[in-house]
Amino acid sequence: MLETKPPSVTHPATRTPGTLKSLEGRADGLIPTSPASLRGTRPSSTTMVTFTLNGQSVTAPGDRTLLETADDHGIEIPRLCYMEGMRPDGNCRTCMVEIKGERVLAPSCCRYPTNGMEVTTNSARALTSQKVSIELLLSDVPETAYTRNSELDFWAKKLSIGKPRFRSRSQPAEDLSHPAMAVHLDACIQCKRCVRVRCRC
Ligand code: SF4
Numbered sequence: 001m002l003e004t005k006p007p008s009v010t011h012p013a014t015r016t017p018g019t020l021k022s023l024e025g026r027a028d029g030l031i032p033t034s035p036a037s038l039r040g041t042r043p044s045s046t047t048m049v050t051f052t053l054n055g056q057s058v059t060a061p062g063d064r065t066l067l068e069t070a071d072d073h074g075i076e077i078p079r080l081c082y083m084e085g086m087r088p089d090g091n092c093r094t095c096m097v098e099i100k101g102e103r104v105l106a107p108s109c110c111r112y113p114t115n116g117m118e119v120t121t122n123s124a125r126a127l128t129s130q131k132v133s134i135e136l137l138l139s140d141v142p143e144t145a146y147t148r149n150s151e152l153d154f155w156a157k158k159l160s161i162g163k164p165r166f167r168s169r170s171q172p173a174e175d176l177s178h179p180a181m182a183v184h185l186d187a188c189i190q191c192k193r194c195v196r197v198r199c200r201c
């Protein structure tokens, strides 16, 4: 059965290897900007498009992402930085899917369908990418009370990912600078949800 939202889980936990670097690169203009259709700018047109999703022909509004359209059709794709109602950012890379004719996998939370597109969410290549992203994130999460039952755990369990094979990187100390709030920075995956809702600005 489709579960678009993990039940009763805390927010994700740990940093995404490579994410910070790619964000810095974007900010510095070091990474070439891709066309809007590849980047996640929501198309203004709600025109219906017909494309193939896991071998099935699907007609969907052109302004719904691949991930949202998959949800609409009962196809589950892992996601951590995506949250309904929030601008998609493509930070965690757990939602990667394969698009026929494209050399690299695409983050389904910030790609929009076009007519004739052929999208596969569960090919060996897409699944491997989704799982490795989750495993990398897991490898940096300390096993403590405040990281258990997170969304990361939810997806790890769902995709049968056990103990990560990768060594943990050294983690930042907790931020106790605020009198009313403590932040376990070692549990942050840099999904940037908190920044996108501006609660940490
Ligand atoms: S970026 Fe913000 S919301 Fe995401 S894991 Fe870190 S503290 Fe939590």
Ligand code: FES
Pocket (backbone or CB within 6 Å): 078, 079, 080, 081, 082, 089, 090, 091, 092, 093, 094, 095, 096, 107, 108, 109, 110
């Ligand atoms: S959910 Fe798509 S990149 Fe994070």
